[in-house]
Amino acid sequence: MKPIVFPRSKLVSADLLTQESQRAATDQDEAAAEGSLPAEHAAAELPRTLTREVEVDPLRLESERILPPGATGMHGGPYKMLRTQVLQRLDKLGANTIAVLGTTADTGKTLTAINLSIAIAAEHERHALLVDLDLRKPSIHRRLGVEPLAGIDDCLRRGRSPRDAMLRLGGYERLTVLPARERCLDSSELLAQRRSEELLTEMRERYRDRVLVFDLPPVLQADDALVFARHVQAALVVVSEGRTRRDDLRRAVELLRDVPIIGTVLNGTREPAENYY
Ligand SMILES: Nc1ncnc2c1ncn2[C@@H]1O[C@H](COP(=O)(O)OP(=O)(O)OP(=O)(O)O)[C@@H](O)[C@H]1O
Numbered sequence: 001m002k003p004i005v006f007p008r009s010k011l012v013s014a015d016l017l018t019q020e021s022q023r024a025a026t027d028q029d030e031a032a033a034e035g036s037l038p039a040e041h042a043a044a045e046l047p048r049t050l051t052r053e054v055e056v057d058p059l060r061l062e063s064e065r066i067l068p069p070g071a072t073g074m075h076g077g078p079y080k081m082l083r084t085q086v087l088q089r090l091d092k093l094g095a096n097t098i099a100v101l102g103t104t105a106d107t108g109k110t111l112t113a114i115n116l117s118i119a120i121a122a123e124h125e126r127h128a129l130l131v132d133l134d135l136r137k138p139s140i141h142r143r144l145g146v147e148p149l150a151g152i153d154d155c156l157r158r159g160r161s162p163r164d165a166m167l168r169l170g171g172y173e174r175l176t177v178l179p180a181r182e183r184c185l186d187s188s189e190l191l192a193q194r195r196s197e198e199l200l201t202e203m204r205e206r207y208r209d210r211v212l213v214f215d216l217p218p219v220l221q222a223d224d225a226l227v228f229a230r231h232v233q234a235a236l237v238v239v240s241e242g243r244t245r246r247d248d249l250r251r252a253v254e255l256l257r258d259v260p261i262i263g264t265v266l267n268g269t270r271e272p273a274e275n276y277y
Pocket residue numbers: 010011064065102104105106107108109110111112134137217218267268269270271276
C-alpha cells in the first residue's frame with residue numbers, strides 16, 4: 001500500500017500495512033460498567049453515575065500539538081485519515097482495543113495515541129477511551145494539563161474501579177481519558193499480573209461500544225509493551241522519521257510477532273530527543 005503523504009503537517013504519512021491478523025459508551029453503559037449487570041439491564045436498574053469532567057486550556061493543547069475538539073485545525077486531516085483507516089481495520093477484525101507502540105523513546109507514540117483518540121471521538125457515532133499505560137512515565141495528564149485524582153495504576157494496584165479514575169475533557173464529546181497517576185517502578189510486574197488481563201477484558205466488554213486506545217512505553221526499552229500487547233486485539237506502530245532505526249523496527253516487529261499489527265504511522269517529529277528515564 002502506498003504511503004499517504006500529508007502536506008502541511010509533520011505527521012507525514014500513515015501507511016497502514018496489510019496484515020490481516022480487528023466506541024463512548026452511552027451514559028447507560030457507563031452506569032452498567034459500575035455494576036455487575038450486563039449493560040442492557042443495568043440501564044434500568046442502576047443510577048447514572050457521572051464521569052468527572054475537567055476543563056482544558058486550548059492554548060496549552062495547541063502548544064502540545066493536541067487537536068481541538070472535532071479534530072479540526074491544520075493537523076486534523078492526517079489524523080482523520082489515520083482514524084478512518086484504523087477504524088476500518090478494527091471493524092473488520094471485530095475489535096475495540098488498540099495499542100500504540102514504537103521502538104524507542106520520543107517517536108511520537110503518546111501524541112499519536114491522544115490525537116487518534118480525539119479523531120475517533122470526532123466521528124459522531126464513535127467513542128474513544130484513551131488509557132495511559134506508560135506507567136514508567138505517565139504523561140497524558142500532563143500533556144492535557146489535568147490533575148488526576150486516581151489513575152489506572154490505582155486500578156491495577158489497589159483494585160479501584162476504572163470509573164473512579166476516568167475523566168472527560170471539557171469540549172470533547174465522546175472522549176474519555178483514563179490517566180495514570182504516578183510513576184510505577186514495578187510497571188511490568190503490574191502489567192503482567194492476572195489483574196491486568198482481567199481489567200482489560202472487563203473494560204473491553206463493558207465499554208464495547210468504545211475504541212480503547214492504549215499508550216505504552218517503547219517496545220525496546222522496557223518489557224511493559226510486550227507484556228501488555230498480548231492482551232490487545234490490534235497494534236499500531238509509530239515510526240519516527242529520522243529517529244527510528246530500521247534494525248530496531250525489525251527487532252520490535254519480531255518481538256511483537258504475536259500481536260496483530262494493523263498498521264504503521266510514519267511520524268515526522270524532529271524535536272530534540274530526551275533521555276527516557
Ligand atoms: N508529528 C509531530 N510533530 C511535531 N512534534 C511532535 C510530533 N510527534 C511528536 N512530537 C513531539 O515530540 C515529543 C515526543 O513525542 P511523544 O511524547 O508523543 O513521543 P513518545 O514516543 O510517546 O515518547 P516516550 O517514548 O518518551 O513516551 C513531544 O514533545 C511531542 O510533542
